[in-house]
Structures are given as C-alpha cells and as structure tokens.
Amino acid sequence: MKRKAFKRKLYHILEDVDYGNWISRLDQIFFSVLILLDISAFILETSQPINQNYHWLFRGIGIFSTVVFTVEYGLRLWLCTVEHQFRHPVWGRLRYAFTPMAIIDFISTFPFYLLLVFHNLAVLKTLRLLRLARILKIGRHSKSVRSLVRVIISKQEELFITLSIIAFLLIIASSLMFFAEHDAQPEAFSSIPAAMWWGVVTLTTVGYGDIYPVTVTGKLLGASLACFGIGVFVLPAGIVASSFADEVSRDEINPARTVKENLESESIDLQNNSFFEQQPSLNQSLQQIQADARLLKHCLQTAQTELGDIESSQDAIASWAMFLYVQAKQESDLSKLVNKK
Secondary structure: OHHHHHHHHHHHHHOOOOOOOHHHHHHHHHHHHHHHHHHHHHHHOOOHHHHHHHHHHHHHHHHHHHHHHHHHHHHHHHHHHHOHHHOOOOHHHHHHHOOHHHHHHHHOOHHHHHHHHOOOOOHHHHHHHHHHHHHHHHHHOOHHHHHHHHHHHHOHHHHHHHHHHHHHHHHHHHHHHHHHHOOOOOOOOOOHHHHHHHHHHHHOOOOOOOOOOOOHHHHHHHHHHHHHHHHHOHHHHHHHHHHHHHHHHHHHOOHHHHHHHHHHHHHHHHHOOHHHHHOHHHHHHHHHHHHHHHHHHHHHHHHHHHOOOOOOOHHHHHHHHHHHHHHHHHHHHHHHHHHHO
16 A cells, blocks of 8 residues: 555656646756756757867756656556556556657657667668657646637637638639749749748748738739738637636646645644644634644645546645535544544
8 A cells, every 4th residue: 555655656756747746846946946947958969069169068968867857757658557548557657658648758768778789770860859759748848738629629619610701712713823933933933832821921020021012913812812821820829828828827826736825824823823822722723724724734745635436626635625524623523522432
C-alpha cells in the first residue's frame, strides 16, 4: 500500500497535478529551464563562430538533457499504471506509450541514441531536427499551455468551421484571380495553385509584394480579399481568446485548490494573532477553528489518495473531502455528547 501511494505521489509530481506541492513546482521550474537551455543550445550550435568557442558547452547540455529526459520517460512508463486507464502492467504501458505527449517524449530522445550508433550515416543526421520537438514538452510543465490546449480541444468544432471558411475563401479568390490575371501575367499566375500563394499573402495582410494584380478586375478582387481577410482571421483569435479567459476563470475558482490554499495560508495567519491569545473564549474558538482546518485538510488529502485510482475530477475530490469532513464532525460531536453524560 505504501509503495502504491509513493508511486501515485511521484506520478502526480511528474504530471504537475499535486495541487501546489512545492516539489511539483520545483519539478516544473527545473524541466522548463532545462528545455529552454536545450533548445537554445541547439539553435546556437548552427552559428559557426559561437559553436567553435562553446562546442563543449552545447554538447554537455545536449547529453545532460537527453539523459534527464530519458530517465523522465522511463519513470512515466513505470508510474503510469496508477491511472485507471493505464492500470494493466503491460497493455496499460503500451497504451500510455502511444499518447501524444509520450510520443513527443520518445521522438525527441530516441534519435540521439540512434546517431550515437550510426553516426556516419548522413541521412540520419536530419533526425537531429527532432530535438526541436522537446519544446512541445514545455506544455506538460506549464499550466498556461495546458489551459490553451484544453481550450483548442474544446473549441475544435468552431475553429474547424472558421478554418473551413478561410480555405473556401482562399480557393474562390485564387481561382478568380487566376482567370483575371493569367493573360496579363502568365508567369506569376500560371495556375490556380500558383495564385494561392498570392491569396495566402493577401488574406493574412502580409503583402510581400512579389506578386500583385495589374488589371482593373484583379485589383478590385485583391482589395476585396484584403478586406475580407482582416475580418475572417479575427474569428479564430476571438474564439481562442474568449475561451482562454473562461478557462482561467474556472481555474481560479476551482474548489479543491481554493480549499487547500486557504487552509495553508489563512490558518497560519490566525495562529500569530495576539488578540485571540488575550481572550480566553476567543482563544478557545481559535483552537476549534484550527482543529477544524486540520481536519478538513486531512479529509482533502484522504480524498485525493482514495480517488487516485479512478478517473475523477477535482470537483469530485472536493465533494468527497467535504463528505468525510461532515461525517468526522458528526462522530466527534456524538463522542463529546456521550462523554458529558
């Protein structure tokens, strides 16, 4: 039982879901800094003057980060069985290995060892680019990035519709521009796919100026598409921005986290209040409040442990903790009543 609780605790630390545990925060900071250092070293290696002077440093960062990420990947495969959907010791780990973040962990680490064995194969050197996939790992250690991913997943239907509208508008505009400009500029607008480059540049309002209409019809089409582009490209940004704001608001009022944060912060301040110490009755009330706070904190920790093996939300954990608290209070009050009699 203790081993199972230890595995669950360690898994929650790695997944940064341990409700504000200081070890989880340290893990979050360590891996975020290591990912940024590793990506920076990979980028600076492409500069020959810098690489000649600091090649040893960049190489050391690459080896150290790869070893750390390999150990992390191994720990996740070992600990994933604490989750209900991965509870089987073999098939559960295989199922976990094919989750998106586990695949990112694998492809960003495995090529390093492949290049150590087949370092003379020029074809495999292109696999070094997979090291950039490590930047996606920062989403696992960043609460904001995880919230953004949840927003995109929850609004995927709305985003798909807006992207479909953009694609439809691009195809229509490129086709019309091809027929309007092909005779005047046969090289620039040689086909509809070639005209789509102009359409993308115009829709996004970038306007490189390498291809532009010269006919009256083409100019009218170009001006219309530019105006439509401004409005259409605002839609996805507005959907994501509003949903992200709602997600942040829901995180701020999360009951499980709010209960624990209040217990950890408010109860400590009450202990240092000299006014309560000077009043016997108030001091007794303060001691009762502190005892209730410790009991509620214990119930919350018990609920987290008991519900750790099933798929449960933080709302369910908070509800179960409150049930345990009320039950414990009733038993305590009944015991006091019996003792008085």
